[in-house]
Amino acid sequence: MECRVLSIQSHVVRGYVGNKSATFPLQVLGFEVDSINSVQFSNHTAICSQNSLWGFILSLLMVTGGLGKGEAGSRNTDTPFSPCGGPTGPWRPQQTMVGVEDELGGFCRLRGIKVILYLSAYVTGYAHWKGQVLTAEELQVLYEGIKLNQVNRYDYILTGYSRDNSFLEMVVDIILELKKTNPSLVYVCDPVMGDHGVMYVPENLLPVYQEKIVPLSDILTPNQFEAELLTGRKIKTEEDAFEVMELLHKMGPGTVVLTSTDLPSKQGDKFLVALGSQKTVKPDGSKTSQKICMDIPKVDAVFVGTGDLFAAMLLAWTHHHPTDLKAACEKTVSVMHHVIKRTINYANDVAGPGKKPSPAQLELRMVQSKADIENPAIAVAVRVL
Ligand code: ADP
Ligand code: PLP
Ligand code: ZN
Numbered sequence: 091m092e093c094r095v096l097s098i099q100s101h102v103v104r105g106y107v108g109n110k111s112a113t114f115p116l117q118v119l120g121f122e123v124d125s126i127n128s129v130q131f132s133n134h135t136a137i138c139s140q141n142s143l144w145g146f147i148l149s150l151l152m153v154t155g156g157l158g159k160g161e162a163g164s165r166n167t168d169t170p171f172s173p174c175g176g177p178t179g180p181w182r183p184q185q186t187m188v189g190v191e192d193e194l195g196g197f198c199r200l201r202g203i204k205v206i207l208y209l210s211a212y213v214t215g216y217a218h219w220k221g222q223v224l225t226a227e228e229l230q231v232l233y234e235g236i237k238l239n240q241v242n243r244y245d246y247i248l249t250g251y252s253r254d255n256s257f258l259e260m261v262v263d264i265i266l267e268l269k270k271t272n273p274s275l276v277y278v279c280d281p282v283m284g285d286h287g288v289m290y291v292p293e294n295l296l297p298v299y300q301e302k303i304v305p306l307s308d309i310l311t312p313n314q315f316e317a318e319l320l321t322g323r324k325i326k327t328e329e330d331a332f333e334v335m336e337l338l339h340k341m342g343p344g345t346v347v348l349t350s351t352d353l354p355s356k357q358g359d360k361f362l363v364a365l366g367s368q369k370t371v372k373p374d375g376s377k378t379s380q381k382i383c384m385d386i387p388k389v390d391a392v393f394v395g396t397g398d399l400f401a402a403m404l405l406a407w408t409h410h411h412p413t414d415l416k417a418a419c420e421k422t423v424s425v426m427h428h429v430i431k432r433t434i435n436y437a438n439d440v441a442g443p444g445k446k447p448s449p450a451q452l453e454l455r456m457v458q459s460k461a462d463i464e465n466p467a468i469a470v471a472v473r474v475l
Contacts, residue, residue: 095246101127105453107395112402131221226256251282279307280401305342335367361385368415428462
């Protein structure tokens with residue numbers, strides 16, 4: 091039977107984030123994908139730390155300033171800013187990243203202290219980006235057209251990065267309508283807010299996620315920091331992580347996957363830990379749950395669009411394994427592994443010996459990974475806990 095997904099995410103002309111990261115792999119797996127582009131940019135806007143000096147350098151650059159909480163903190167607040175990869179050193183910013191001062195520098199606040207970041211020598215991102223942002227009204231108009239033609243019946247809705255409060259509120263309205271049209275619609279939500287202690291969307295999005303989006307979602311894919319934000323609970327141990335996921339279940343979603351954590355892997359420091367929890371109701375009404383742990387081989391580079399690909403693949407594989415999170419995640423992380431391996435091999439080849447690949451060279455090798463997406467050889471074992 092035909093399975094139709096409405097995907098509301100970013101579009102980039104060059105590269106793979108948002109809808110560019112989700113549409114092709116879902117289509118390859120047989121899904122019909124209707125995409126609404128929340129932004130249309132020339133390329134991704136992420137600033138990616140390329141080495142572990144990050145934290146050290148940032149700590150040297152900390153300066154105290156007089157920014158009070160709630161004060162507008164940016165001269166350029168409509169510039170999206172996503173410090174993907176994030177600090178890996180001893181220093182972790184705790185407060186909202188409110189904007190950038192120019193394309194390779196900026197500031198954020200650490201407990202009210204202004205922190206200046208001038209990173210051009212140490213981080214890479216595309217030097218430029220250009221483009222347009224879809225407004226809440228424009229989103230409504232597009233949905234209106236779909237509705238007027240009575241083609242607003244979807245099996246899935248998938249959402250990712252959104253940096254505007256009224257846009258997110260409009261997404262809520264659309265989901266509510268779509269769930270009325272099809273009560274068995276599944277909402278897959280990547281609550282993109284930040285990473286490694288840094289929020290890179292406005293703070294006023296958090297209550298919308300907490301009060302409206304998460305309660306509507308069926309499958310939620312936060313990273314550790316996003317799960318902590320949503321629940322107000324810190325994760326220091328695996329036990330904490332499962333308690334946080336339990337709180338998230340109580341807020342709505344039956345399936346929660348922490349796509350990446352800082353927790354140590356039993357397989358050593360070359361692995362990153364992702365965790366999942368699923369609650370299902372069997373046909374006889376009895377409840378079951380499954381908790382899983384994934385030890386993912388780390389690749390020493392920062393990739394962009396991987397969170398978006400992860401959410402799309404989890405949608406696809408939970409469609410085939412709705413009550414077996416282990417099976418769905420095994421396929422999802424195996425796809426991730428194959429795509430990332432192909433990407434880093436290619437990027438290193440084109441960068442040349444001893445050179446760090448550029449962001450353009452590190453764009454995901456999506457088209458080239460078609461066969462792995464269609465039929466992923468299991469490369470990452472998932473443990474049921
Ligand atoms: P988010 O953007 O939501 O924080 P990430 O992009 O960090 O999510 O991670 C999503 C998935 O991408 C991870 O679960 C992992 O499978 C894969 N991934 C991302 N970066 C790496 C990396 N450097 N090495 C190995 N896997 C990675
Ligand atoms: N959308 C845009 C426009 C971006 O620039 C980014 C990352 O910078 C993303 C989405 C999300 O990327 P990821 O999947 O790596 O979180
Ligand atoms: Zn993410």
